[in-house]
Amino acid sequence: MTTTDQRPSAPTSPSGQLLRPPPPTWSQRLRNNRWLSFYTSPLLIALFLLAWKLYVEITDLSRFVLPPPEAVFSSFIEQITDPFVWQTHIWTTFYEVMMGLALAIVLGVGLGLLIGKSPLFDRIARPFIVGTQVVPKVALVPLFILWLGFGPSSKVVMAALLAFFPLLINTSFGIRSVPGSMHDLMTTLKASRWERFWRADLPYTMPFILAGMELAVVQATIGAIVGEYLGGDKGLGRYAVNLQNGLQVDKLFGAILIMALFGFTLYSIVTGARRLLIPWHESVQPRRTP
């Protein structure tokens, strides 16, 4: 970012001197540099890899416990360029996560809006909703597999179950935080229920829903992969189990790396959606330097 003022009439002092904002300090400049993590992240990763390599070399660990980084890297390249891995595993998990998320959005946002708007409904429904959350959800996987089989459906349900709660909580909290004055404004304008919802409640709640989405996308990924670990025929979780059984430890690391990239990509899409959907919100506005 540059600080030069390119507007036609830059402010000037009485003596005609061009006035500029004070130059940013060294730490401000660093903090405001949008590429900062593009420098620091590779650096930290390089340090980590170096430590890993040194540890393997010094302790002379077995390849079946901890392979050296270059072995993991070459397996990773091999895996990521393998169309079978894409078609069978990555695609399956992606499908499960997306379907799970879609289900969770419909249910979580829908129920969240209802609960937030109606205290009566809240009091009736909340014990059951909390009930679904205090049960250790992993324990339900065998049940889902029993009901829905080893295919993707049981994982979709698992992903939805995990992603549902943060969406519900954030949505209901958001719609409840709509200021009373906003309601008063809509009342004075004789808004119908529908107009009130579309013009005030929903836009106000949007940042909360998107905050819920950030959690939900991570939860849905966990749900799908755990489901696959415990009883799947395809998907990244199943892939990892296969590699473990075959003692292909370097590829197992590669699979974990793929999962990490997978999660990171989905998360980035959500944060990207924030900029698109709520460009007005403080969380996406450039930070004012203090």
Next chain:
Amino acid sequence: MSAIKVEGVSKVFAGAGGQSMLALSDVSLDIADGEFVVLLGPSGCGKTTLLRIIGQLESPTVGRVRLDHGDRPERADRPLGFVFQEATLMPWRTTGANVALPLEMAGMGRRERTEKVREMLTLVGLPEAENKLPHQLSGGMRQRVSIARALAHDPQVLLMDEPFGALDAQTRDMMNVELQRIWLENRKTVVFVTHSVSEAVFLADRIVMLGTKPGHIHSITEVTLPRPRTIDMTESAEFRHLTAELRRQIGEVQDTEARPAVSA
């Protein structure tokens, strides 16, 4: 002809611990078409409650409020203009879109709307702010935008609840001058709430002083200072005389517990 008739209005709120609390007791008031009425009184005396009842945001426990539309019945279903203590702009809408809100809801076409929004923003002295977001504006600017919004759909009645309460003294003076100008141009019926005596005298045709415990009408004062009034006039003998008298009355109605002094 009276535009607003408040008839024997009392308001009871359910207070803490199941007790009920009488906020307004038997308030009756006639407000003429095009009149500028200020509700003045110490804080907690029920000014906001009365204004909200007039604006139909709250219903009276006893009594009623009638809005008379005279020979213009089409005004009956047109919303009032309400300016709240806080600007209450929608942070996701630009300034122009905020002003356009009542127009959109009235079903006005896009082109007509844009024109009206420009006109309103010019009226409040912010023609260049159309595409800014509310958080890019100062407090005074935001409140002006909310006045533009309240006036956009051309309501006959404008209700204002301490709209300049959060502004510094200079900005407030300037806003009072602006508001008077806007009112002189449009001649809306205005009910304006404040606890500032000088603001009341500067703006009002008539000052309705409310007393506490329970809220009731203590006195009504006509202000006959010529218009347009200027800040210089606040130094005149007549202005000072009026404010002194009203301050004395506020001292009377203020309940005996120590409350922070009413500001000028």
